[in-house]
Amino acid sequence: MAFSKRLFAATLAALTIALPAQAEGLNVRIGYVQWIPDQGPVLSNVIPEPEDSGLRGAQLAIEDNRTTGKFLGQEYNLESLVADSEAAAAAAFEAMQSDGIDLFVINAPASTLEMLASKSGDNTLLFNAGAKEDSLRTTECHANLLHTLPSYSMLTDALGQWLNQRRWKEVFLITGPTSADEGWANAFRRSAKRFGLEIVEDKPWTFNADLRRTASKELPLFTQADDYDAVVVADVRGDFGEYVPFNTWLPRPVVGTQGMTPVTWHRVVESWGAAQLQSRFQELAGRHMNGEDYAAWAAVRSIGTAVTRLNATDASDIRAFLFSDKFQLAAFKGRKLTYRGWNGQLRQPVPLVHPRGLVARAPFEGFLHPRTTMDTLGFDQPESDCRINN
Amino acid sequence: MNRLLKRTALATMIGLSGPAMASMAYVSNEKDNTLSIIDTNTQEVVETIDVGQRPRGILLSKDHSKLYICASDDDTVQIMDLATRKIVDTLPSGEDPEQFALHPNNKHLYISNEDDAIVTVVDVSTKDVLAQIDVGVEPEGMAVSPDGKWAVNTSETTSMLHWINTETFEIEKNIVVGQRPRHVEFSKDSKVAWASAEIGGTVHIIDVDNLEQIHEMTFKVPGVNQDRVQPVGIELTSDGKYAFIALGPSNHVAVVDAQTYEVLDYLLVGARVWQLDLDKDEKHLYTTNGVSGDVSIIDIEDMRVIKSIKVGRYPWGVVIDPTS
Numbered sequence: 146m147a148f149s150k151r152l153f154a155a156t157l158a159a160l161t162i163a164l165p166a167q168a169e170g171l172n173v174r175i176g177y178v179q180w181i182p183d184q185g186p187v188l189s190n191v192i193p194e195p196e197d198s199g200l201r202g203a204q205l206a207i208e209d210n211r212t213t214g215k216f217l218g219q220e221y222n223l224e225s226l227v228a229d230s231e232a233a234a235a236a237a238f239e240a241m242q243s244d245g246i247d248l249f250v251i252n253a254p255a256s257t258l259e260m261l262a263s264k265s266g267d268n269t270l271l272f273n274a275g276a277k278e279d280s281l282r283t284t285e286c287h288a289n290l291l292h293t294l295p296s297y298s299m300l301t302d303a304l305g306q307w308l309n310q311r312r313w314k315e316v317f318l319i320t321g322p323t324s325a326d327e328g329w330a331n332a333f334r335r336s337a338k339r340f341g342l343e344i345v346e347d348k349p350w351t352f353n354a355d356l357r358r359t360a361s362k363e364l365p366l367f368t369q370a371d372d373y374d375a376v377v378v379a380d381v382r383g384d385f386g387e388y389v390p391f392n393t394w395l396p397r398p399v400v401g402t403q404g405m406t407p408v409t410w411h412r413v414v415e416s417w418g419a420a421q422l423q424s425r426f427q428e429l430a431g432r433h434m435n436g437e438d439y440a441a442w443a444a445v446r447s448i449g450t451a452v453t454r455l456n457a458t459d460a461s462d463i464r465a466f467l468f469s470d471k472f473q474l475a476a477f478k479g480r481k482l483t484y485r486g487w488n489g490q491l492r493q494p495v496p497l498v499h500p501r502g503l504v505a506r507a508p509f510e511g512f513l514h515p516r517t518t519m520d521t522l523g524f525d526q527p528e529s530d531c532r533i534n535n
Numbered sequence: 536m537n538r539l540l541k542r543t544a545l546a547t548m549i550g551l552s553g554p555a556m557a558s559m560a561y562v563s564n565e566k567d568n569t570l571s572i573i574d575t576n577t578q579e580v581v582e583t584i585d586v587g588q589r590p591r592g593i594l595l596s597k598d599h600s601k602l603y604i605c606a607s608d609d610d611t612v613q614i615m616d617l618a619t620r621k622i623v624d625t626l627p628s629g630e631d632p633e634q635f636a637l638h639p640n641n642k643h644l645y646i647s648n649e650d651d652a653i654v655t656v657v658d659v660s661t662k663d664v665l666a667q668i669d670v671g672v673e674p675e676g677m678a679v680s681p682d683g684k685w686a687v688n689t690s691e692t693t694s695m696l697h698w699i700n701t702e703t704f705e706i707e708k709n710i711v712v713g714q715r716p717r718h719v720e721f722s723k724d725s726k727v728a729w730a731s732a733e734i735g736g737t738v739h740i741i742d743v744d745n746l747e748q749i750h751e752m753t754f755k756v757p758g759v760n761q762d763r764v765q766p767v768g769i770e771l772t773s774d775g776k777y778a779f780i781a782l783g784p785s786n787h788v789a790v791v792d793a794q795t796y797e798v799l800d801y802l803l804v805g806a807r808v809w810q811l812d813l814d815k816d817e818k819h820l821y822t823t824n825g826v827s828g829d830v831s832i833i834d835i836e837d838m839r840v841i842k843s844i845k846v847g848r849y850p851w852g853v854v855i856d857p858t859s
Contacts, residue, residue: 209672209692209693212652212671212672212690212692212693213671213672213690213692213693213694213695215669216671216693216695216697216706216709217709418673418691418715421631421649421650421673421691424631424650425650428650446692450694450714453693453694453711454711473714473734473735474714474734475691475692475694475714475715475733475734475735479784480734480762480763481714481734481735481736481762517760517761517762518760518762519762
């Protein structure tokens, strides 16, 4: 009993001593809005995706921020809504805004995200934790929008670099029918050009048979070609892609959205202290942490890091700090992460994984950049029209 | 002392002359669940011992008779008897112990519990848990000042140094430093503390009397991307001349003038250099290189790397028993 009393006293002492007068009652409120449209029926739906991807990452980061904040008299709260329609997401966003929240993490399609970014003013800061579209980083620029999720081109550049350094330069590309598949494939075509790869076959996936019965018969025929080093699959929602590995005409590896994939985050990432993040997440959510979780976590932690240093919660102050050279995010990827000044994209290494192991981590040695080698991934400043800080 | 001599003599008689006669370096191999033992005279691995899961922080008891090992995935601290090289006991440690520090009283062990955001204080003689202190997210580095007044914990995700009064077990001060602080090292006179921030790329020098930062160091390793310069382990020579800073994936150790904080040299060692320790005469510095799985030895008089020794996978900590 004496023990717990002492513990209480210790906590109290920590709070009173560390509390700067001006920070009294500093309360940071962050809104989380999620809307994931129905993906439609997919063939390879054996292992379902979690429905709270993203939300759990934001929750974990709030916990992390709170533990830090208690030494500085800062409190953090997450107000979250998982919407079942775009209209509901917009309504929730507006309600939170009129309630005084001006820091948001949005896990929604690009069009929804843009709609929210456009209707909110300069004094609101949004973090994109759900849309990988390159257009958001190159042409549809919003000064109040940051991206913690990597773009398609960051992921495909990671894969392109890897194929280049393995010298597997001739690839067979299969692209699914959705606009996301096309977005991924376009990003890969750009990466192929950048990293000296040759797309020897570029075939759309148009079959609509159930591959669980016929994969072994249909895919070998579909992937017939003279020769290639690897098959690249662009199947973002996981419709047919899971059936490509081991069913190719030639005995070749499968990479892309299935097989070996470039990802934001994955359970197999454990270096650089990531093992601790993984186990904290597992304890909170009872499942593995994925890319959307990571992006939401990084967004909320970016806010927390800024508030720790600034001791202020104003969205425009936080935005200015995040783009200053004082900001750096320790985010378990082995490098300090910062935001690209032209388009608000969080720079980050990209792990390449298969379902049960880490294969490599981009950027790779030998791919150089005058600013930071992380800028060899995705659209660089001269390639993007965005100038959100000018 | 007498008892130690007797034990030494006994050990010699029963054929275990190795451990007692020569000064040994102990290296924890995080991914092999082993300890490599290096004879510092011959500079070779003489034995590899199985220990608990994911061994990381290791330290010597003040009388050099025991080695404490954080077996992180076993949620325990193991005690190895150095005369017999057997695990003889375990201590309650809280969850996921990573680093720890022993108070000069040889009794109070301060353990950082990475998964629980607490520091656990254990009396090693009675195995009682004396206190559990709330600290920031992912407590990591742990140090106790040589005069015994302060225990300092670094919390990696909170990016703070928490100063714990060793009489009351209460936090008296929190100092915000660079991102991901990893390690704290006190000067022998307890007047100055050095703290490394891995992602921040900085080393912070703290004046212990005032608990204020007096200097912040950065590093520029020629030909190495700035992002890869990630300070972790720190070792200070007892004459106050040098500080050695392990710079992680830059694969270099910085040699620093401990009075002026000027970087004198960068020495190339193995891949992702983590922790450091000096041998008994402070003539050599041993470094654990996590990714290349080896230990580099730096000759301090010549300031150059003279040898690398293959150990287990992901060598994490190194301590050298100066006895004999």
